[in-house]
Amino acid sequence: MENIIPQMEAIYSSFTPLEKTIADFFIHNDEKKDLSSKSVSKKLFVSEASLSRFAKKCGYKGYREFIFCYKQYESGMNRQQASDNIKLVFNSYQELLNKSYSLIDEAQIERIVKILTEKKRIYVYGKGSSGTVGTEMKLRFMRIGVNIEAITDEHIMKMNSVLLDGECGVIGISISGKTETVIDSLKAAKKCGAAVVLMTSRKEKKFEDFCDEIMLFAVKENLERGKDISPQFPILVMIDMLYSRILRTEGFRRRETLHEYTMEALDEK
Incomplete structure (x- = not known):
């Protein structure tokens, strides 16, 4: 065994x-x-x-x-030799992790964590696989006390702008940086005074016009086995960085208590 x-x-x-x-x-x-x-x-x-x-x-x-x-x-004597295909997939994940590490900006992480912890309401916009990550982000961060909502429907993204003000933070997730609904919704959020964060693999000067922070994550397209890798993986790595940093904030003790309470409530269900 x-x-x-x-x-x-x-x-x-x-x-x-x-x-x-x-x-x-x-x-x-x-x-x-x-x-x-x-x-x-x-x-x-x-x-x-x-x-x-x-x-x-x-x-x-x-x-x-x-x-x-x-x-x-x-x-390691008892491990089976992996096939070349399996090795290539694992190597691709490792390369993505290395790229992600090189993109880490600790000062930026601190600034985004400040938005997540100090704003009264956080909204995460995303479609497709990015929307799936947004939902995962909501489930994780709400357990530690962040008032967060994930929105994956483009019509609700547009309507949500009426709820935004300076006490809100909006995070848009777009791998390509070309998801029009998400980008347009971030522009609208900025006009409403909300703090705006774009998580993307594409860096463009025009994003600076309506984003307070542009968080880059690694791209997988140029990897030998890039098509075999889940598109959510590089985004989740960055979200883990934010989550880990929140766990180390001074105000986390209150959130930790809420997290334990939430887990107990789920267990009772």
């Missing part, structure tokens, strides 16, 4: 508190020391019998087989 750590992560929720302690040790272990049952049981303050039961729950005959496979996984 070459996927021993992913396997543990997949069934992690079914573990008892004691089994989670054992699983955490092996998932996050960076020591190459003695992993015998006697040594590990002393380190974790669990019995050797508990280690054996844990190994069986993970699908192994016992702790010996578990630790044998674990060591092989760690050394």
Whole structure:
């Protein structure tokens, strides 16, 4: 079983508190020391019998087989060789991540986070795959207290301008930078006094006329396997940067409490 750590992560929720302690040790272990049952049981303050039961729950005959496979996984000896096609797809993702990293502007992230956290209402405009990302962004950010709404219908985008003022922030997502409905709606938002952010892979001087921030994300078209990559991926990377930064803001404690409350409410449903 070459996927021993992913396997543990997949069934992690079914573990008892004691089994989670054992699983955490092996998932996050960076020591190459003695992993015998006697040594590990002393380190974790669990019995050797508990280690054996844990190994069986993970699908192994016992702790010996578990630790044998674990060591092989760690050394990479037990991994199957991926096909050239799979390697190329993974390489494309890696290249996109590298490009995304080179585009990161931490000062800009701070400014956009300020809009997200200080404006009373946030609207995200997007169509197609960009609209899907907008909806995902709404679901994530509302859980930490951002008053955010995603709009994917072009008619509602146009009508929404009557609700905008200086206390609003509008984020438009357009991979090509040519989605007329989104671009026109951002222009209207700017006239209403809203803070405007455009997330796009295309940089044009004219965007500066109606955008406070232009957040660029990497393009996938020039990659060898670019067509195999989800168009949402580079946008989600940038959204993760914003989300991560909000989690580290001073006012996040209140949002964290709201997030926990939201999760509890969802669990009750």
